[in-house]
Amino acid sequence: MAIFIPLFVVMACAAVMTFIKDGIYKDALNTVSTLPDITVQQTAGGRVSYVQEELAKEISADPSLRKVVPRAWGYVPLVVPGGGIASYTLMGVDVGSAFSSQDISLAIGSGRFLSASDKNCAVVGKIFAAQNKVDLGGTILLTDESGNETAFTIIGIFKSSSQIHTADLIVTDIESARTFLGYSRNESSDLAVYLKEPQFADQVSKDILVSRKNVRALTKEDLATAIKQGYDGKAGIFQLAWLILLLSVLVLAWAQASSISLEMKKEIGVLKAIGWSILDIIELKMMEVVIIGLGGILCGILFGMFFVYMGAPLVKQYFLGWAVVYPQFPLPISIEGSSIFLLFVIGLFPLSAATIFPAWLTGTIEPDSAIRSG
Amino acid sequence: MIQIRSLTKVFKETGREVVALCDVKIDIQKGECVLIGGTSGSGKTTLLNVVGCLTRPTSGEVLIDHNATSGLPEHFLSDLRRRKIGFVFQQYHLFTGYTAIENVGMPLVPKGVREAERRRRAGYLLDSLGLHGRADFPVNELSGGEQQRVAIARALINDPDIIIADEPSSNIDAGNAAKIIEIFVELIRRGKTFLITAHNGLLTKQLPVTSSYVLENGRMK
Numbered sequence: 173m174a175i176f177i178p179l180f181v182v183m184a185c186a187a188v189m190t191f192i193k194d195g196i197y198k199d200a201l202n203t204v205s206t207l208p209d210i211t212v213q214q215t216a217g218g219r220v221s222y223v224q225e226e227l228a229k230e231i232s233a234d235p236s237l238r239k240v241v242p243r244a245w246g247y248v249p250l251v252v253p254g255g256g257i258a259s260y261t262l263m264g265v266d267v268g269s270a271f272s273s274q275d276i277s278l279a280i281g282s283g284r285f286l287s288a289s290d291k292n293c294a295v296v297g298k299i300f301a302a303q304n305k306v307d308l309g310g311t312i313l314l315t316d317e318s319g320n321e322t323a324f325t326i327i328g329i330f331k332s333s334s335q336i337h338t339a340d341l342i343v344t345d346i347e348s349a350r351t352f353l354g355y356s357r358n359e360s361s362d363l364a365v366y367l368k369e370p371q372f373a374d375q376v377s378k379d380i381l382v383s384r385k386n387v388r389a390l391t392k393e394d395l396a397t398a399i400k401q402g403y404d405g406k407a408g409i410f411q412l413a414w415l416i417l418l419l420s421v422l423v424l425a426w427a428q429a430s431s432i433s434l435e436m437k438k439e440i441g442v443l444k445a446i447g448w449s450i451l452d453i454i455e456l457k458m459m460e461v462v463i464i465g466l467g468g469i470l471c472g473i474l475f476g477m478f479f480v481y482m483g484a485p486l487v488k489q490y491f492l493g494w495a496v497v498y499p500q501f502p503l504p505i506s507i508e509g510s511s512i513f514l515l516f517v518i519g520l521f522p523l524s525a526a527t528i529f530p531a532w533l534t535g536t537i538e539p540d541s542a543i544r545s546g
Numbered sequence: 547m548i549q550i551r552s553l554t555k556v557f558k559e560t561g562r563e564v565v566a567l568c569d570v571k572i573d574i575q576k577g578e579c580v581l582i583g584g585t586s587g588s589g590k591t592t593l594l595n596v597v598g599c600l601t602r603p604t605s606g607e608v609l610i611d612h613n614a615t616s617g618l619p620e621h622f623l624s625d626l627r628r629r630k631i632g633f634v635f636q637q638y639h640l641f642t643g644y645t646a647i648e649n650v651g652m653p654l655v656p657k658g659v660r661e662a663e664r665r666r667r668a669g670y671l672l673d674s675l676g677l678h679g680r681a682d683f684p685v686n687e688l689s690g691g692e693q694q695r696v697a698i699a700r701a702l703i704n705d706p707d708i709i710i711a712d713e714p715s716s717n718i719d720a721g722n723a724a725k726i727i728e729i730f731v732e733l734i735r736r737g738k739t740f741l742i743t744a745h746n747g748l749l750t751k752q753l754p755v756t757s758s759y760v761l762e763n764g765r766m767k
Binding site: 439442443444445446447448449450451452536538539541543 | 627628
């Protein structure tokens with residue numbers, strides 16, 4: 173019974189870790205779904221440079237492409253409610269090239285997406301709108317690097333399952349973005365390339381690279397790998413925490429095994445003396461560990477669920493990572509059946525082994541010896 | 547019923563051998579009450595443990611109902627202990643954290659007896675041993691005499707033919723010892739075979755002992 177409280181604490185920590193990790197990972201996967209099949213960048217001296225209009229025209233000539241969308245990216249500092257400055261992403265897309273919100277897998281929750289005639293209009297994430305207290309028809313005032321202010325009218329709000337992707341995102345038309353970010357008329361940050369047959373992205377990216385110099389072509393898969401690694405590992409925090417928690421479970425299991433050898437030997441000897449067989453004893457120990465173990469694990473998981481639904485106070489910022497420059501948004505959480513199963517396995521298996529094995533070992537010695545040594 | 551033939555038990559402790567029993571021979575018939583006497587460390591408890599199949603002899607043999615026990619595999623011994631032998635330990639060896647009635651019903655668990663039936667049978671035994679009203683008390687809240695009676699009830703729950711009692715009155719006061727003797731007398735009258743150790747004279751005087759032996763340094767005197 174003494175194992176219950178430490179097991180509860182360890183499993184609560186493991187559950188919190190798992191639910192946050194799953195949430196962030198799921199969010200990362202949602203971000204991946206917003207990526208184009210290929211992202212083409214121009215380089216100069218090995219560094220990313222502005223993409224010229226000629227490159228977009230050249231690449232667009234390839235018949236295997238569905239469309240090539242020039243994009244202008246930049247970062248905009250904005251005072252967040254409650255103080256501090258957060259860095260938001262301004263993405264200008266060429267709406268004239270038939271770009272739609274579906275291309276970045278972001279459904280519109282309210283309002284509409286940009287049309288070709290929209291100038292200085294913006295579509296923002298739900299959290300952005302809530303935090304900056306703007307709604308449809310409202311305006312946000314953005315300040316460029318020269319200190320000039322530009323007002324953007326909110327015409328749409330994303331209904332996204334990807335909090336990380338849309339929390340800092342302001343989507344506008346490419347011309348407005350170019351003007352605001354100081355790009356010249358024919359320049360863009362990169363080209364979002366959409367293929368007729370996305371499964372051939374590797375081959376098409378190779379073709380783009382073979383025929384051109386100073387160009388970088390990144391497939392969705394390349395970027396997905398980078399994003400997943402970044403989120404999944406989260407700078408090693410998850411791995412480290414998992415290692416600590418796993419070690420904690422093993423230490424608990426060891427403590428359990430030790431307590432059996434000291435305290436339970438006599439009990440096992442007496443049980444054998446009154447007619448219990450080794451199998452009866454193992455069955456009893458199994459039931460004990462399952463009841464206590466399941467109880468501790470279940471309470472830990474339930475507490476973990478409660479904790480993450482309360483917003484994971486104290487630990488949230490550690491998992492969001494770069495929150496010093498990032499807007500505030502709720503920690504994404506996800507509670508998967510497979511993760512809960514994994515938590516039960518991780519909690520129960522070492523504990524069961526640490527209980528059953530010593531019980532069996534003690535059960536094999538003579539009752540007289542077991543009673544005397546206990 | 548029980549034949550003890552040239553029984554020897556040697557313990558190996560920190561590299562040296564300690565002879566606990568040497569060439570012990572006793573025949574016990576069904577319904578007999580055999581008393582084993584001797585000073586502390588003379589080998590009385592070891593003899594009971596070997597006869598009760600709690601440990602195997604180094605040499606010699608114990609036969610119960612003409613069946614040799616020393617060579618039996620462990621699961622047969624468990625079965626034998628459950629069916630034939632009821633053990634009353636000097637230190638009671640009850641399971642703390644459980645109630646008196648749960649302790650008494652414990653030997654019935656491996657037989658698959660349902661809890662209600664276990665409670666019924668254990669309750670009946672506790673009542674008959676004068677523990678009415680104490681059944682649902684945790685055993686650590688009972689007095690020494692009550693704990694010993696719980697231990698006796700546990701030994702009797704499977705209705706064994708043989709009762710092995712190791713110093714059953716040594717840790718309790720005279721009043722409780724008298725009650726236990728009374729219980730034993732009744733059981734002997736009903737035909738149970740008793741093998742009891744004692745180093746004081748109270749049991750010797752009041753029990754209908756059919757034969758008694760004295761051990762000294764593991765040998766029969």
